[in-house]
Amino acid sequence: MSEILKGRAWVFGDDVDTDLIYHNKYLAETDPKNMPQYSFEYYPGHENFAREVKPGDFVVAGKNFGCGSSREHAVYCLKEAGVPVILAETCSRIYYRNAINNGYPVLFVKGISEAIKARRINDGDMLEVELETGTIRDITSGQTYHGDAVSDLEREIMSAGGLIPYLKAQKKQG
Amino acid sequence: MGKTMIMKIMERASGKEVKVGDRVWCNIDWSTARDFGGANCALQFDEITNNEGRVWDPDRIAFTFDLQAPSHSEKVSNNQKIIREFARRQGITHVFDINHGIGQHVLLEHGLVKPGDVILGTDSHMNLLGGVAAFATGVGNTDIAASWLNGTNWFRVPETMKIEVRGEFQRGVSMRDFLTMLVGDLGAGGMDFLAVEFTGESIERASLSERITLCSMVTEMSGKIGLILPNGPVLEWLANRAGPEVYARVSAIAPDGDAPYIDVRRYDVSALEPMASCPDAPDNVRPVREIAGTSVDQVHIGSCTNGRYEDISAAFEVLKLSGFKISPNVRTIITPATREVMLQAAREGMIEKFLEAGVVFTNPTCALCTAEHYGALPSGDIGCSTTNRNFIGKVGKGSHTYLMSPMSAMATAVRGVITDPRDILCQGGN
Numbered sequence: 373m374s375e376i377l378k379g380r381a382w383v384f385g386d387d388v389d390t391d392l393i394y395h396n397k398y399l400a401e402t403d404p405k406n407m408p409q410y411s412f413e414y415y416p417g418h419e420n421f422a423r424e425v426k427p428g429d430f431v432v433a434g435k436n437f438g439c440g441s442s443r444e445h446a447v448y449c450l451k452e453a454g455v456p457v458i459l460a461e462t463c464s465r466i467y468y469r470n471a472i473n474n475g476y477p478v479l480f481v482k483g484i485s486e487a488i489k490a491r492r493i494n495d496g497d498m499l500e501v502e503l504e505t506g507t508i509r510d511i512t513s514g515q516t517y518h519g520d521a522v523s524d525l526e527r528e529i530m531s532a533g534g535l536i537p538y539l540k541a542q543k544k545q546g
Numbered sequence: 547m548g549k550t551m552i553m554k555i556m557e558r559a560s561g562k563e564v565k566v567g568d569r570v571w572c573n574i575d576w577s578t579a580r581d582f583g584g585a586n587c588a589l590q591f592d593e594i595t596n597n598e599g600r601v602w603d604p605d606r607i608a609f610t611f612d613l614q615a616p617s618h619s620e621k622v623s624n625n626q627k628i629i630r631e632f633a634r635r636q637g638i639t640h641v642f643d644i645n646h647g648i649g650q651h652v653l654l655e656h657g658l659v660k661p662g663d664v665i666l667g668t669d670s671h672m673n674l675l676g677g678v679a680a681f682a683t684g685v686g687n688t689d690i691a692a693s694w695l696n697g698t699n700w701f702r703v704p705e706t707m708k709i710e711v712r713g714e715f716q717r718g719v720s721m722r723d724f725l726t727m728l729v730g731d732l733g734a735g736g737m738d739f740l741a742v743e744f745t746g747e748s749i750e751r752a753s754l755s756e757r758i759t760l761c762s763m764v765t766e767m768s769g770k771i772g773l774i775l776p777n778g779p780v781l782e783w784l785a786n787r788a789g790p791e792v793y794a795r796v797s798a799i800a801p802d803g804d805a806p807y808i809d810v811r812r813y814d815v816s817a818l819e820p821m822a823s824c825p826d827a828p829d830n831v832r833p834v835r836e837i838a839g840t841s842v843d844q845v846h847i848g849s850c851t852n853g854r855y856e857d858i859s860a861a862f863e864v865l866k867l868s869g870f871k872i873s874p875n876v877r878t879i880i881t882p883a884t885r886e887v888m889l890q891a892a893r894e895g896m897i898e899k900f901l902e903a904g905v906v907f908t909n910p911t912c913a914l915c916t917a918e919h920y921g922a923l924p925s926g927d928i929g930c931s932t933t934n935r936n937f938i939g940k941v942g943k944g945s946h947t948y949l950m951s952p953m954s955a956m957a958t959a960v961r962g963v964i965t966d967p968r969d970i971l972c973q974g975g976n
Contacts, residue, residue, distance in 0.1 A: 436735030444686030470686035525569040
């Protein structure tokens with residue numbers, strides 16, 4: 373199965389911290405379904421993200437996406453908004469864990485940080501993403517990028533749908 | 547090839563030999579949650595176990611109330627209630643309610659943390675416990691809820707960076723300044739996925755609070771854990787609190803002489819000057835001298851990074867040399883990390899002097915590390931703070947924050963503009 377996802381790009385820079393993704397003002401929220409409305413509210417130039425994002429759109433970012441807090445809200449708010457995958461040069465380690473543990477894919481994309489800075493990839497570009505192979509095609513610009521594959525354990529957790537379903541399945545197998 | 551400290555810790559916790567890059571399942575010594583994230587963990591655990599699940603070991607779980615203590619809204623109060631009820635139902639007795647202070651510090655003071663422990667918490671600065679060589683890490687609620695099922699979780703065995711520090715700080719310069727310099731040098735992603743060992747004569751001499759400061763800010767370079775092997779008075783303190791077992795633990799996790807490091811960096815702090823993280827990122831670093839004279843509206847001293855007794859005491863010294871007067875144009879707030887710290891400051895007579903000078907001295911809490919708490923800044927205001935993050939709008943949309951040491955922050959409170967503390971400390975007064 374090599375499903376190709378299609379959607380628009382929302383482009384962010386390096387070191388996007390968790391307060392920019394999901395501000396600490398809204399940490400008392402406990403229901404993931406209520407979280408998308410606050411996504412990127414504090415990100416200069418993308419304050420309208422929560423209102424305008426469509427299911428299927430991609431978040432494209434540079435290095436160290438999701439640095440800062442351990443709040444899982446910053447994963448839920450994008451997952452629940454229907455963003456199918458995060459495409460980032462690298463992801464900060466806690467954010468990466470939280471994503472994997474929720475069966476939420478993150479692709480580490482070589483060269484995307486430079487491409488963002490050089491404006492070779494821009495807001496609104498149409499992208500095609502093949503999760504299986506990690507291939508990303510920017511239809512608007514004609515550029516192609518490649519995302520790294522994850523390790524075996526992360527892949528197993530992801531395909532189980534996240535850490536909790538993975539552990540439950542392990543327990544059944546005994 | 548020998549083993550680094552984190553490799554030895556993970557071998558103990560997983561019961562098998564490890565190499566860098568392996569994914570291992572580690573037994574968890576403590577799985578903790580705060581008033582932030584704690585309710586999410588409790589609700590999630592109930593949901594995945596159809597409200598019938600029992601946690602793997604109620605004596606290995608702790609709750610700490612620190613982010614919003616006391617609660618400032620009904621929503622937060624309700625979250626705190628969810629945690630108290632969950633703890634009662636599950637027989638969890640380590641519940642440190644709103645009168646205790648910042649979670650990791652409270653666990654440490656209560657003798658619950660030992661070198662080599664693996665500790666989870668819903669706080670990205672859990673890793674300050676690396677200051678006593680525990681592998682403590684901030685995680686999301688799913689990691690916590692999953693660990694409550696069977697007391698384990700998965701980790702990647704990280705590469706280790708070694709940082710050797712030598713030299714003595716000049717008067718007016720502190721570990722926070724070294725750290726700020728380091729964050730500027732390595733950048734926000736400079737330690738992503740890495741473990742770090744801090745060594746060298748300056749580290750061996752460092753107090754517990756200095757070690758905590760250093761390890762807490764590893765998070766601001768996206769590191770997994772900063773580790774310091776306890777020695778001297780810190781080791782004695784730890785043994786008094788956590789029991790004599792800590793001596794054997796320290797020997798067991800000491801890194802081998804031929805342990806593999808992907809990077810070794812050496813620093814000399816003798817010529818270091820006071821440093822600040824300028825708006826709006828911890829790695830936007832300049833010497834305090836270069837930004838001196840900038841007007842500020844509020845000064846805050848506290849947080850898990852710089853809220854210990856030694857930090858408050860350093861600020862007190864600056865205030866004392868200034869005739870116990872702060873600028874009337876600046877709102878100055880001091881927040882001790884824990885009740886123990888606050889009691890010590892009270893017994894030393896410091897709190898009375900701070901209050902007389904016009905400082906707001908609060909209960910122990912995370913306070914200004916979160917917006918929507920007291921001290922939030924209005925748009926356009928400039929803050930100076932000893933907290934660890936000054937991300938865009940973190941403590942109030944449109945506000946900006948400079949991060950600095952307790953001495954620099956108090957010097958700034960005294961003069962009403964950003965001030966190099968050496969101007970006060972080295973010239974005998976205001």
